[in-house]
Amino acid sequence: MAGKVLVVESDVSVQRLLQHTLQQEGYEALLVADGADALRTWQQEKPILILLGTGLSGMDGHEVAARIRAAEGAAGHVPIIMLTADRDVQAKVRALRAGADDFLVKPFHPAELSARMKSLIARFAPTDISSRPPMGRVHAYYGAKGGVGTTTIAINTAIALHGLGRRVCLVDGNLQFGDHRVFLDLGLDRKSIVDVLSAPSIDVDLLRSLVVTHDSGVDLLLAPPSPESADLVSSAHLHRILETLASMYDYVIVDIDKRLEDRNLMVLDIADTIFAVMTADLSCIKNVRLVLDTIGHLGYEQSKLKLVLNRSNAFTGINVKSAEGALKRPVEFQIVNEYRGAISALNTGEPFMGQKADSVLGRSVMDFAKAVDRQVGQAIGLVASGPGR
Ligand SMILES: Nc1ncnc2c1ncn2[C@@H]1O[C@H](COP(=O)(O)OP(=O)(O)O)[C@@H](O)[C@H]1O
Ligand SMILES: [Mg+2]
Secondary structure (H helix, E strand, O other): OOEEEEEEOOOHHHHHHHHHHHHHOOEEEEEEOOHHHHHHHHHHHOOOEEEEEOOOOOOOHHHHHHHHHHHHOOOOOOOEEEEEOOOOHHHHHHHHHHOOOEEEEOOOOHHHHHHHHHHHHHHOOHHHHHOOOOOOEEEEEEEOOOOOOHHHHHHHHHHHHHHOOOOEEEEEOOOOOOOHHHHOOOOOOOOOHHHHHHOOOOOHHHHHHHOEEOOOOOEEEOOOOOHHHHHHOOHHHHHHHHHHHHOOOOEEEEEEOOOOOHHHHHHHHHOOEEEEEEOOOHHHHHHHHHHHHHHHHOOOOHHHEEEEEEOOOOOOOOOHHHHHHHHOOOOOEEEOOOHHHHHHHHHHOOOOOOOOOOOHHHHHHHHHHHHHHHHHHHHOOOOOOOOOO
């Protein structure tokens, strides 16, 4: 059993639907219809999460959330998702002000509910997670060509892995023109990798103070705010940074571009796995070939590199089979093409793995993240091999 979830909802049909969804996911649903019962059940049963309707008779959902927050103090924090019929921004602000952690407008898709619940449960269960040692995997996301979607995939995979309960740090390794601030709507005032230069040594405490925690729960080590400071960060600095982050996180995801210069080569070297992101076009295939040759010359195992074909179902005139034929190796992962979803996430600064996790693109990246996590789990003996979760 994944744990008890308290459902506070006056509408019996919504109650039933939630109960069904929760049971499917392995949770025990505790159903109550009003605020007073909600507070009592919360105190007695200690649920791992609360789904809180707003249209309750008597004590309203907002008041329930506010009372819980006041009562629990600093000692604990039960995640609360507020369910409302009202999609306007005021309703969202009211819910968050009352103490909710997240917000869903009815009707919603069960998959979205489930993804958000998992993300919150993982976020607010630090003692559980931190009681085991970090997995410490360094994953390089290498763009075989600019514009193939490396940053898009690195960011959304990081969020998906966090949603699966992993501790994740995302490093913008594109030090000159890194665009994580744009993708994630963060200002130039946020700390960055360049701040390591003024510190006496690069250690866990320093990196803890430099990472920026994104709303999704993923920690970010950003690229410098201006390109000219990028060159001050050497490959030796970056090596020490990645090594230290690996001692703190399950996954250290490094987003790098195609150049095979010192720093990128160091990242490829230190990485446990290189995900070469490509699209099915000739110049990309040519670049992937060069990287495969380089990897061969450097003496790495060929299995260290995995091919990720992005926009796999877009028409390019080259299908997956012929790309595999030209590269003489399989494409391990494919991510679907959905230009609108990808570009609107970029323009709004809200990754699709948040609000749009249930979109075609969101599901495609989630499947990819699950497959990656499963492979790692098997490699380090966390999960038994066999069919996936
Ligand atoms: N799976 C996808 N389907 C459609 N468009 C995508 C997809 N992945 C990325 N894009 C779009 O491609 C463009 C380049 O993406 P980006 O992640 O910046 O690439 P890179 O980091 O490789 O330069 C962006 O406009 C992005 O929205
Ligand atoms: Mg990029």
